[in-house]
Amino acid sequence: MPLVFAAIAPHGGLAIAEACSPDERDLATVTRAGMEELGRRFGVANPDVVIVATPHNVHISNALGVVVANRIKGRLNGVTPPIELDVPSEIDLALRVLEAFGVAGLPAAGVSFGSNDTETAVAPMDWGVLIPLWFMGGRREPPMPVVVVTPARELPAADHVTAGVAIASVVATSQLRVAFIASADHGHAHLEGGPYGYHPAAAEYDSIVCERVRTDRLDKLIEIPQELVEKAKADSWWQMLMLHGVTDGWRGDLISYEAPTYFGMLTAAYLPS
Numbered sequence: 001m002p003l004v005f006a007a008i009a010p011h012g013g014l015a016i017a018e019a020c021s022p023d024e025r026d027l028a029t030v031t032r033a034g035m036e037e038l039g040r041r042f043g044v045a046n047p048d049v050v051i052v053a054t055p056h057n058v059h060i061s062n063a064l065g066v067v068v069a070n071r072i073k074g075r076l077n078g079v080t081p082p083i084e085l086d087v088p089s090e091i092d093l094a095l096r097v098l099e100a101f102g103v104a105g106l107p108a109a110g111v112s113f114g115s116n117d118t119e120t121a122v123a124p125m126d127w128g129v130l131i132p133l134w135f136m137g138g139r140r141e142p143p144m145p146v147v148v149v150t151p152a153r154e155l156p157a158a159d160h161v162t163a164g165v166a167i168a169s170v171v172a173t174s175q176l177r178v179a180f181i182a183s184a185d186h187g188h189a190h191l192e193g194g195p196y197g198y199h200p201a202a203a204e205y206d207s208i209v210c211e212r213v214r215t216d217r218l219d220k221l222i223e224i225p226q227e228l229v230e231k232a233k234a235d236s237w238w239q240m241l242m243l244h245g246v247t248d249g250w251r252g253d254l255i256s257y258e259a260p261t262y263f264g265m266l267t268a269a270y271l272p273s
Contacts, residue, residue: 164245
């Protein structure tokens with residue numbers, strides 16, 4: 001079965017109305033509408049499993065990660081009623097992705113948690129996985145199986161594109177309909193009072209990303225200087241490079257972009273051309 005859908009989806013808590021405090025309800029309304037639209041298009045594509053690339057799960061020095069625990073479970077902190085998900089892993093697909101990374105010459109590690117038996121292990125679900133899945137498969141009954149992969153910022157940009165190509169090669173020989181989500185918030189230095197302060201690189205980086213997405217030139221993301229990415233405090237470059245490798249030749253649709261607070265949020269859907 002082919003890859004049937006892909007997306008860039010934000011993972012800031014503002015994307016979920018129920019996770020917002022009363023003074024946050026009027027923020028990120030454009031993004032929430034974009035996430036609802038991604039959910040609608042995801043449903044039309046009707047995948048069997050979703051692969052999520054997140055920057056907020058395990059961090060392995062100089063290596064990509066693939067979660068191989070039997071289930072992945074988590075909740076957003078400080079939210080009442082709870083925003084939480086508990087989803088199964090698609091273990092066979094995860095192990096094939098891990099193997100494909102090795103075949104491609106990429107350093108990678110399988111990651112589990114808790115029980116030494118992966119059949120009973122439950123890995124923590126970070127917000128970079130939970131928030132996109134809240135709109136795309138996580139609240140389905142039963143929940144959609146997932147494969148979680150993590151980037152490695154010490155590795156070259158080209159390695160993340162290669163990782164995406166490796167994922168695409170696995171999906172192409174799978175018996176499953178697969179979706180891929182690049183979980184990505186962009187520049188985090190848009191606001192002087194934010195946790196990362198203000199730097200004009202945040203707006204510059206986000207502008208470049210929007211232009212690359214709007215013009216279907218994800219291949220040119222690799223040309224963004226890493227120094228700019230670092231000054232912008234971006235949380236998206238590596239996952240989008242993976243997305244490019246997965247979806248080379250596809251058509252993208254930029255649904256929304258805004259920087260409602262200190263970080264930028266973008267929604268975009270990808271389908272085969």
